[in-house]
Amino acid sequence: MRPQRLLDIATEKCTLGCPILDDLLGGGVPCGSVTEFAGESGVGKTQLCLQLALCAMLPPSRGGLSAASLYIHSEFPFPLPRLRHLSFHFPSPFPSPLDHVLVRGVHTADELLAILDRLGDLLSRPPSGVPVKLIVIDSIAALFRSDFDNNSVDLKRRSSLFFMIAGKLKEHAARFGPAVVVTNQAVDVVATEDQSSRLRVGNYASLRTSGRDVCPALGLSWANCVNTRLFLSRSEQRPPKAVDLGDSTSEGTYTGKVRRIQVVFAPHLPESSCEYVILRRAY
Template sequence: MIQLDELTEPLDEIFSTGNHILDQALGGGIRTGMLWEIVGESSAGKTQVALQLSLFVQNPPELGGISGSTCYLTTSAKLPTGRLKQIADSNSQLSPDCGLDHVHTISISTVPILQNILTNVLPSFIQQKASSPKPVKLVIIDALTELFHSSEKTSKTTLFDRSKDLNRIASALHTIAGTYNVAVVVINEVIDRFERGPAPSSSKDLVYSDKSRWFNTCNSVFGENTKEASLGLVWANQLNARIMLSKTGRRRYIDESELLLPQQQQKKARVDGSSSSSVQQPQVPVNDDDAQQATLVRRLSVIFSSVAPCVSLDYIITHEGFRVLPDDSLLEELKAQSYGFANEESDEPTQIQNNATALPELTAPAQPSQSQEESKEDEWDRYWEEEDEDSKNVDWDALELSLTQAES
């Protein structure tokens, strides 16, 4: 067994999403060794984000990437190579050698096929590419929910079978992420969320609606909590991070200068004295036809993450990919808890540290006295004894059914 002090390679790596603000919101960018989920309704931009990640992982370290390639697994549609090429050709942050050649794709139609791919085919392929200039560093499944659409009537048996399949898939994904140090991104869909009445006062269990409110949905804008992530809490418990994309119905006239950080705006003003707009929209709509030209604004929310706090931000989709709209209060908040946020006075681009040691130093707390430690240990012992006693009386079959009955 290898000891921690014997490791010669970093435990994980981080690559940029292609947007500086989103990188900070995610704890520095997309981290390998983790299972990420991007969930949202149709046309929210889930595939757009996945395509952009599959390109930016190819960037060299000096541009925020990790010189990796992508395995892109599709379930219901083919890989949109036209859109992928458009992003690669138009996004100036990408290295010239980033493109379709390093995005490997395969189509999957059933759950058993996916399990076989994850257990046998994909590990072998990753090992084969390990010695190449661009080893596999990102695996994307677009979209997992498509494999679980069924016309069968929902029953206890079907729920049990689905839970078993999800656990097997998640186990295989975590094995791939941990063994080969790759990032795994799974695209998921949403379902309608229905409010239920309060649980009986005598019940000690946390009802599904309460759990879903914390792990399956978000409330950053009005109407956003009408949808929740599909596949239930069985799947949510397997994730390291969940990101929800939402359509807001809002439109804005966006100028290119709005998408730049303050120091980038100052530098651009010094160079040409003006801010050119790639959107080229008038500032005030004249009529309804003009109003239709305003840019559609969407909302991204980090519902939970093991490496970053919960946060929400606006973004748009352009020909270059997704672009986050800066918010002064959000920037200050992210700067206070960031991992290597750029100095506003510096003109140099931010360099992302591709290892786990880039975290800020923490001051060690004062050591408690022996009596305090013993008191805490006694308190936790009592807590777990009580929890264990309560768990003996739980009807686990009924609980599993209640966790997923919202999707019936």
Template sequence: MDKLAVPPAVSISLERAGLRSLSEILEYSSGDLVRRTGLKVYQVQGLIETASEAVLARFKPLTAQDIRQIDNQKLSLGCPLIDETLQGGLLPRSLTEVAGTSAAGKSQLCLQLSLTVQLREKHGGYSSKAVYISTEGPFHSKRLKELAQFMAGKYSYLNAQTLMDNVLVHHSATVQELKVLLNHELPCLLQKNPRNIRLIIIDSLASLFRVEYSYDDSSRAYDLKLIASSLHLLIYQHQLTIVCTNQMTSDTKSNTTRPALGELWSNMVATRLLLLREEGVDNNAAFCPGVNPVPRLLQIDFAPHLPNNTMNYYIDDEGVHGLDAIDPAILDTFD
């Protein structure tokens, strides 16, 4: 529990009720807190006031010029053509979802972002570190090393080892572990490194919820809302760009696929990018335009500043790259 100036009896009641963070306390109404903790109404009112003041104290005042400068600093995805499609890159101080089919390149794009955030501002980066939260399987350290070596060769001021050292990796195997990370460990890390960490990646959020909850589980919706609230709090407290990957799920009614996690999660996301890949193609096949095409499509599903748009892309040893023209033959494979 974050240290709060509350009486010992209140602190004990919170611990017994399993409320261990400010965000968890403020998620409940005063009536719910009375029922859950057994505290008196006046005690709960004082608790809410104290918790609210503690949250507000974490916010660092920004001038209008500060906000304007931050909002103009979009994060490059490492490819000029993709950046052009996104009108400069990912929005700062925003939650972006990268959803897609299996082997479409979601993790590849996230690894690339964990390196581009370290570029200087004139090259589309923030000169900052990234936190990469992996939820399934081992982290792709070998692939990150390959990408870091290529990027270090492209920019003389970068070093491959330093690039890798600036990607802080954490593995969360359960929803509870992720909640503890977002509500306790990350805030401490960010407070100790102000403005030195600007990108958080969760790869992938859907995998945790798919394993732990049934579709109609009410606690699933509650935990998903709690995590989304924690992410938005981190964004505005620390001026972060946050990227979460999501998987696709089948919609039996329409015989189509759609991003997992449902409408509740969709309403929490500012921008959604879809990465689509033709089914039945060798997962290990590399894309070489005109030689060995593996159809992939990047689609802007929604964004507050962008129209719906589509572009083809490919993946090679050096990363994810856009194509300067949409191939109608490839586009047809996704209809």
């Protein structure tokens, strides 16, 4: 294959339901690989995942995948009222959109691995006949918060679970072509005297949110398990004046905190970022 042909291979993408975010991601979240949304609590990871689950149902002509999704959650309860609320404002091609979001809770990494082992059946023979082309794991970090101590045996066991989980996800992504999205927490970076010893992963030497230096949780082993890492952050302050949302109505301004999404690394995207806001209403 000539290098030029690589540019012609179009990867299917799933819209995020927002033209600015889609623009940043070159059309949306790519199918066939693992995309991570990392960021502090409340920054909007779940919001984007719920939005994606609804957008996956849209036909390709509207940026979707004409598909159902599997939403694996490790934080309880699953935000069903929020998904229902979002679905009211969502122009679904299906009469009951919530029937096409398959939800499964997991409590441990071993339980997740067992589900991923059996996932081939669901992906090859979806129960409703609608293909499942989006898999969300919200959140991977929650599964590793406890049960593991900071000793060499546990760290080795933890890394080995990362590689097994990522291996399964990539196997399904390559075989059945779904977009795989995982969410990850951000943890504070402890200041050291020698800043040069700080490990740099991807495009940015440091990442900040709410005025703190942070990095995605789970360390270097997990960073090597995802194909694309997107970092979501909140600014510490509200904008000095209302942000114009480009809407001519009186509601077309926003005075809350502005959030930012940065491409930390991705095989198909340059270093780039954009700002976003989360509104109560459909926009």
